[in-house]
Amino acid sequence: MTSSAPADITRTIPFWLIFAASALGGMTNSASTPIIPVYVEEVLGGGTDVSGVLISLAAVASMIAMPIAGMLGDKHGYRPIAVAGSILATAAMAMFALLPMLWGASLARVLFGLGNAAAMTLIMAWLVAMAAPAHRGKALSIYGLSVWIGVALGPQLGAAVNEAAGAMSVFLVCALLEFATTVLIMLLPKPVKPASARPPSTTTKPIPLPPGGMSALWAAFRAVWVPGVVAATAWCGEGLMLGFLIIHLGAAGIPASGVLSAASIFGVFAASVILARIALATLPDRVGPLRATAVSLVALTAGLVTLGIAPTFWVAAVGAALIGIGFSPLYPSLTMLATRELRPQNRALGLGIFSSFTSIGYGGGALIGGLVLTVASSMWAFLLVAGLQLVALAVVTIFTKDPSPRTQVGKDEPRDPAA
Template sequence: MKGVAETGTRGAAFWLVVIAATVGNIVNTSNNPVIAQVIGNDLEGNDALAGFLVSLSAFASIAAMLIAGAAIDRFGVRPVLVASTTIAVVGLVLVAIALTVPTLGASRVIVGGGNAAVAMALTSWIVAEVPHHERGKALGFFGLSVWVGLALGPTIGDALYRELGQQAVWIVSALLQTIALAITFVTRAPRPNGHHPVVNADRESTDTGEVQIDAAPIRGLAGWIAVLREVALPGTVTIAAWACEAFMVAFLIQHLAKQGVASGGIFGAANVFIVFAASVIITRLAFGGLTDKLGPVVVARWALAMVAAGMVTLGLSNSFALAALGAVLVGVGYSPLYPALTILATENLDPRRRSTGLGIFSALTSFGHALGSLIGGYLILVIGEGWTFTALAGVVLLSILLLRGRTSTSAALR
């Protein structure tokens, strides 16, 4: 089968990578809700212990993404995919064989790290292979795997747990993780250290819009500093943006309940998240190529403004209708934001160091998630949920200034 580089987003190869990523996200999201039920039913413990165990995966993913990004640049996508899938499967088998609090904790670290490395490798595959003029649309479509996984994973995990017990959850998850790896072997993976041959000119534009550099990439600490310098600004914006998302996911229902919005029912607070997810998916399907047409800087600025407007609306919400409006604004903003910021973080990097940069950028996304819940919880104690939504919206607006004067090379390369 032809690879992603030859067929772009219209070819089967691209969508096989998206399917593999979707299966991995199903595994990730199916496990977390089950842990809250396992603690208390199968193991002694409380909600605090369950929350701690769930959080272990997120912290493990930060380190795993950094390591995986550097490993991909050195060894290529395929070896990292095989190794990280094996690690994740080992973690799942561990807890299937012996369920205790220590083994469950160890499993969360192992599975979280392995699964994050798999996601890192698949994202690097897309960034490396998709033609430059389609990269924004490709990342948008690829990102849908997260939302499909979020929609299907908890339902699958809960059904397995209720019908077959906790052991079935881990066994089926291990099988799905292995199937995801098998899917990727149907198509050709990118070659290590960039998918294009290095040319004999100082700088030359290829047919995909990539800039090739014939000098060897900078190694050691100097190489990491060079990558960090390129990723720093879009990465900082990402921390601010994804801190908002984490806070919204963790505290929105609590905030709406205090404003008198019922938690259940068709117009219940929980269903605001369905509106949010639907707005992300619909916007990506309808405007997936917007980043490629307008450029990542313009799109990122407007997207951040939409997120800020949505956060303020959510903070003021005292009804389902107003909260749904806020969710739509936030969803429309987040839809193109990740593709736009990912392009800004990686487009000017030497292709041979791009996965390293992508690993750093992805780790900063996870850090933003952790920071949003942590700082948001503290701010609630000081100023309350509504004002915390507004304060975080202000941080997002300020982050737009970091993109001032930032230029993209996309137009020049095409």
């Protein structure tokens, strides 16, 4: 950072431009994804298996785009790569309406996954570059709320537009949202990268990463694979919810839109994440990231089971609240576990690979939902994903060493990059 940079960027216009861009990007995803099963059935004439594959395509593309976007951004600058990604995502949303065919929808989902993930990855890196190390945790915590605002508002918007004008109109509205994201990114000032800081003091020896090439990728993967597997399993639940919750609750007689509707459950979920984040902000530091991860996975399991068997809106709301409580400390805890074995000069690469695991899980949840619904009720999809959380708990417990419950994160390390 330069000496003229403000100590607390949360009081600056560029921070709130980044916040708004992230919220709009999240709204685009959460408004369009739940409509895909409706689009597939009404426009393409397909079933839930096709819906699951289409939803998962964007997640697979995101998994590839995140680390690549980070490397390209480091080489060519954040702005051109982020703008290109956002424009690509805008075009992808328009393709759904302009090419109402299976191949067009498939291509659109891949392009959306590539573009949206690239843009969101780089605006988070932009924020990290702008924030002073002493205030970075605060900036990232506030920034993380933008994602959940998008998750809360997007499904409501998508359901309302779908009822008023049909699925094709939802994608056109999402194209406008993504274009607005592009404009906000173009208004951002050029980021200034902070000087590399010392590696944080941890209880484990950092894995040194070579400057580039396959050896760097492999070393980063070794450092983050355990928390990455847990992240993939947890985000499998979010992928299942976003893709099939409205259909699942509709089978129980809960309407798709309205105040006490399936779409409103996403608002309950997002609100519980925000409130729990405030209440549990210090949990990973107080009990350690491993124990906080265990608490999160237990809450996720309980929430997914509750959603799976929910007969009414209020029971579903309890399940969504439990899932929100579980997600709140999970990403900070997993990030602490992942970054403690990475050196600062290569931490972006490691975080990019770690973040790609969330896309694997997101796509896996959609795929599981689509496949299970072809042979059984959606309840079994939620129960299956709930069981996977217990498998993740076993993996992180067996393969993670956490001798000190109060493992600290270094001052220069992102504590919560938009969980």
